[in-house]
Structures are given as C-alpha cells and as structure tokens.
Amino acid sequence: MTAAPPARSGTAESRPGTPRSRTVGILLGVALLSLVADLVTKQLxxxxxxxxGPVSLLGGTVYLTLTRNSGAAWSIGADHTWVFPLITFGVIAWIGWMALRLRSLPWAVSLGLVLGGALGNLTDRIFRAPGHFVGHVVDMISLFDPYGQVWPVFNLADSSLVCGVVLAVLLELTGRQRDGGRAGVEPAETAEPMTTEAAHGGEPRGRA
Structure with missing residues (x-):
C-alpha cells in the first residue's frame, strides 16, 4: 500500500516571509505615524x-529655528519648487509597485518611513504659502549651529526619509529581499514522498 504523499510546499502558507496583507498594513501604519508626527511638530x-530667535537645546547641540525652505537641502533647487512634488509622486508610485511583492517586515518599515516623509513635505508643497505645488516646507531643527551653518535645517519628514533610505541600503547590503527571502540562499526543497516499497529497499513485500 502506498503511503499518502505530504502536502507540497510552495503554497501561500509555506512561502518565506510575512503575509503581504500584514507587511502592507505595517508600511501604511509607519507612514501614517511619520506623517502625523511631522504635521504636529510643524504646527507646534x-x-x-x-x-x-533660535532656542538652544542640549547645550547647543540642537537648536530650534523656524525656517521656510522652497528647495531641498542647502536650498538646492529653490527656484524650481514645482519639481519636488513631481518627484514625490514618482516616489509614491515606486513604493506602491514595491508593495505588490512585499513580504519583509524590515522592508515594510523602511518603505513606510520613506512614504511618510515624502507625504509630509508634499503636504507643505501643496497647501502652504505662497501657493499650490510651490509651497515652502517648514523646517525647525538645526544641529550645532542656530542657523544651519553646519547642517541644513530640517524637519521630522526629512529625518523619516533619511532613516528609511539608510535602512533600505542596509537591507540591500545584507541580502534581505522584499519578498522575505535572502539573496544567495536557495529555498529548501521538499523531499519526494517515499512509497512503502521504496522504504524497504525497493522490493515489494509479500503477503503473510
């Protein structure tokens, strides 16, 4: 009598990584938290x-300095503010495409940080003065100098973006893939089921 073969691997339940519904939920949750934190701190x-004037914190390590930036870091592209919303829309579309095969929790956190930061600054570009899609971003954190002479004045959206990108680079360098696998690691193959005859050296067993 032939033994019943075990269930084959490769089903949704046996794939490596976390279910996509959970990873996408974490991505959106991280993005929402980042966005809300950015909006609240900007309003404060x-x-x-x-x-x-600037407010000194931690003995001058951090200063709170309110500025409005029409460009990127160091005011790069200040005369072409309208370009930044277009770039952000491209980033959002790229994250949506990445989410189609997302089964890694670290990648979900990374992409969520990038998405939340991108949406935080996009909100400023769309809704703040001097007008729609040319609005100036509110920045307020300056390191080691009250006026951004050492490092550009930034906000929590910028921090979220940088942390998300750095995490993504680390994940790539360590071979962590977005589908939950590891680069260079082959998934374990399921052994073929053995029949009763094969288990006994290939000779059929006679009846008693």
Whole structure:
C-alpha cells in the first residue's frame, strides 16, 4: 500500500516571509505615524517659534529655528519648487509597485518611513504659502549651529526619509529581499514522498 504523499510546499502558507496583507498594513501604519508626527511638530513650531530667535537645546547641540525652505537641502533647487512634488509622486508610485511583492517586515518599515516623509513635505508643497505645488516646507531643527551653518535645517519628514533610505541600503547590503527571502540562499526543497516499497529497499513485500 502506498503511503499518502505530504502536502507540497510552495503554497501561500509555506512561502518565506510575512503575509503581504500584514507587511502592507505595517508600511501604511509607519507612514501614517511619520506623517502625523511631522504635521504636529510643524504646527507646534509655527505656533511657538514664530517671531522669536533660535532656542538652544542640549547645550547647543540642537537648536530650534523656524525656517521656510522652497528647495531641498542647502536650498538646492529653490527656484524650481514645482519639481519636488513631481518627484514625490514618482516616489509614491515606486513604493506602491514595491508593495505588490512585499513580504519583509524590515522592508515594510523602511518603505513606510520613506512614504511618510515624502507625504509630509508634499503636504507643505501643496497647501502652504505662497501657493499650490510651490509651497515652502517648514523646517525647525538645526544641529550645532542656530542657523544651519553646519547642517541644513530640517524637519521630522526629512529625518523619516533619511532613516528609511539608510535602512533600505542596509537591507540591500545584507541580502534581505522584499519578498522575505535572502539573496544567495536557495529555498529548501521538499523531499519526494517515499512509497512503502521504496522504504524497504525497493522490493515489494509479500503477503503473510
């Protein structure tokens, strides 16, 4: 009598990694938290720092300085503000494409940080003065100098973007793939089921 073969691998339940519904949920959750934190801190900066000088924290390691930036870091592209929303839309589309095969929790966190940061600054570009899609981004954090002479003044959206990109680079360098696998590691193959005859040296067993 032939033994019943075990269930084949390769089904949705036996794939490596985390179910895509969970990873996408984590991606969106991280993005939402990053976006809300950015919007709240910008509103606090506008309400408490408008009309006053830099506020020193941690002995001058960090300064709170309210600025409005029409460009990127170091005011790069300040005369072409309209370009940045287009770039952000491209980033959002790329993250959506990546999410189609996303089964890795670290990658979900990385992409969520990038998405949240991108949406935070996009909100400024669309809704803040001087107009739609040319709005100036609210920045308020300066390191080691009150006016961004050592490092550009930034906000939490910028921090989220940088952390997400750095994490993505580390994941790539360590071979962590977006589908939950590891680069250069072959998935274990399931052994073929053995019949009763094969288990006994290939000779059929006679009846008693």
């Amino acid at each position: 900066a506008l309400s408490s720092l408008t009309g006053r």
